[in-house]
Amino acid sequence: MKACDELSSSMEDYLETIALLKKENDVARVRDIGSSLAVKSSSVNAALKNLSQKGLVVYERYGYVNLTTKGEEVAAKVQDKHDVLLKFLTKVLSIDNDIASEDACKMEHAISAETFAKLSKFIQFVEIGMGGDNSAEWLKRFNHYLRTGKIVEMQSTASYRSKGR
Amino acid sequence: MKACDELSSSMEDYLETIALLKKENDVARVRDIGSSLAVKSSSVNAALKNLSQKGLVVYERYGYVNLTTKGEEVAAKVQDKHDVLLKFLTKVLSIDNDIASEDACKMEHAISAETFAKLSKFIQFVEIGMGGDNSAEWLKRFNHYLRTGKIVEMQSTASYRSKGR
DNA sequence: TCTATTTGTTAGACAAGCCTAACAACGTCC
DNA sequence: GGACGTTGTTAGGCTTGTCTAACAAATAGA
Numbered sequence: 001m002k003a004c005d006e007l008s009s010s011m012e013d014y015l016e017t018i019a020l021l022k023k024e025n026d027v028a029r030v031r032d033i034g035s036s037l038a039v040k041s042s043s044v045n046a047a048l049k050n051l052s053q054k055g056l057v058v059y060e061r062y063g064y065v066n067l068t069t070k071g072e073e074v075a076a077k078v079q080d081k082h083d084v085l086l087k088f089l090t091k092v093l094s095i096d097n098d099i100a101s102e103d104a105c106k107m108e109h110a111i112s113a114e115t116f117a118k119l120s121k122f123i124q125f126v127e128i129g130m131g132g133d134n135s136a137e138w139l140k141r142f143n144h145y146l147r148t149g150k151i152v153e154m155q156s157t158a159s160y161r162s163k164g165r
Numbered sequence: 166m167k168a169c170d171e172l173s174s175s176m177e178d179y180l181e182t183i184a185l186l187k188k189e190n191d192v193a194r195v196r197d198i199g200s201s202l203a204v205k206s207s208s209v210n211a212a213l214k215n216l217s218q219k220g221l222v223v224y225e226r227y228g229y230v231n232l233t234t235k236g237e238e239v240a241a242k243v244q245d246k247h248d249v250l251l252k253f254l255t256k257v258l259s260i261d262n263d264i265a266s267e268d269a270c271k272m273e274h275a276i277s278a279e280t281f282a283k284l285s286k287f288i289q290f291v292e293i294g295m296g297g298d299n300s301a302e303w304l305k306r307f308n309h310y311l312r313t314g315k316i317v318e319m320q321s322t323a324s325y326r327s328k329g330r
Numbered sequence: 331t332c333t334a335t336t337t338g339t340t341a342g343a344c345a346a347g348c349c350t351a352a353c354a355a356c357g358t359c360c
Numbered sequence: 361g362g363a364c365g366t367t368g369t370t371a372g373g374c375t376t377g378t379c380t381a382a383c384a385a386a387t388a389g390a
Contacts, residue, residue, distance in 0.1 A: 010377065030338060043378055045339060050376090062338060062385060093283040106275035115268050118258040118311070125310050138303035145290050146283070175347065195368060208348055210369060215346090227355065227368060 007054075009109035012078050013037060014047045015056060018065055019075035028065040081108040081116050087123050092139065094146060172219075174274035177243050178202060179212045180221060183230055184240035193230040246273040246281050252288050257304065259311060 007015075017036045021028035034044045048065060051057040056071035067075060085107050089100035111119070126139060145151055172180075182201045186193035199209045213230060216222040221236035232240060250272050254265035276284070291304060310316055 008376075031336085039377085040379065041338060042340080042380080046377075089280060089283075093280065093287060095279055095283055099277055099279045103275065103277050103280050107272055110268065110271035110275050112264055112268050114260055114264045115254060115258065118254075118260055121311055122258060125306075125316070128316055142287065142290050146286055151290070151293055173346075196366085204347090205349065206368065207350080207370080211347075 007074065011047065011051060011054075011056075012074070012109055013105075014044070014051060015067065015071055015075040016078045016082070018057065018067055019072065019079065022067070030065065033065065078108055080120075081111055084116060084120050084123055085111070088119060091123070092126060092142075094143060172239065176212065176216060176219075176221075177239070177274055178270075179209070179216060180232065180236055180240040181243045181247070183222065183232055184237065184244065187232070195230065198230065243273055245285075246276055249281060249285050249288055250276070253284060256288070257291060259308060 014033065014037070017033050018028045021032050021036065025032070030041050030044045030048070034041045037044075048057060048059045051071070052059055056068055056074060058066040058068055082104050085104040086100055089095045089103060090097060093100075095103070141151070179198065179202070182198050183193045186197050186201065190197070195206050195209045195213070199206045202209075213222060213224045216236070217224055221233055221239060223231040223233055247269050250269040251265055254260045254268060255262060258265075260268070306316070
């Protein structure tokens, strides 16, 4: 139950990228991992050696890169953190996708399981609220505050404007 | 206007700690910086050399450590990020102070100016809402959702319970 | 099939940030 | 004012994660 691995951000990034490439292209190759992460193939090689020793990837010379079950779990966890952070930044804080993505990439290595769990709940709460009734009225009020700097008591107007997306 | 310094998290931590020690003790000494950050004095020395070269601290052998104006600005920025993240984690997400502090320490190096600004607005929005009227009703609803997993249409009950602090 | 291009591997260097261990300055207390 | 404990400094080493450059394997084209 306890994730006592203490993986570095870099290694988490490698796992995440491998998982992503496998999802997109069915296979992950050294070169593609490198270009995704903007590092040289030799760095990828060193990382794969590291991750193999930790039992997170399966790799043999000149072959494709694969994740072990454990590796997949770690990758999924990182991706989940990324996703929830991205949602929070874009949907709640209304941050542009580019900046939000960048920040999510860095923050995903910094948040605890606890914060991830609570933030997930928060996003669920927001998304449920956006399902039609007025329980996420506050989000609209926040966006109004963001734009104008003024707090208003927007009494649930009947006319919704599905802003953006 | 543009912060093109690209300071490492470690160096940001040093600046933040120096500012904190100065605020608490009026002076910052090598040894105290080291124990605050759980690193050895020799590491502090190396960091001070680095930060001096960058024009962020003023330090002469065997003396006290001081921040330059620029150094103070950077430290303040980091502290501001820390504070707003801590507030978000504790007040909005209801995360325990210990975990929230740890996370804030890591996240403070990961968020952009943009995210800091929006999150600050969000916290303002929440705090204004908590000032007495029911505009932060949603936060109470979220906390209810956190506890019970159920969404309710808590129609602004007159009886507030100022839960914890 | 042979050769050219692409892809992968290895060795060796380097920077950041930490450490230990030995040494130097400081301050204090008889 | 000298000896000692504390604090600061320096040298040198280690780890992580990156790079370049040279080499090796694989693949594709003619």
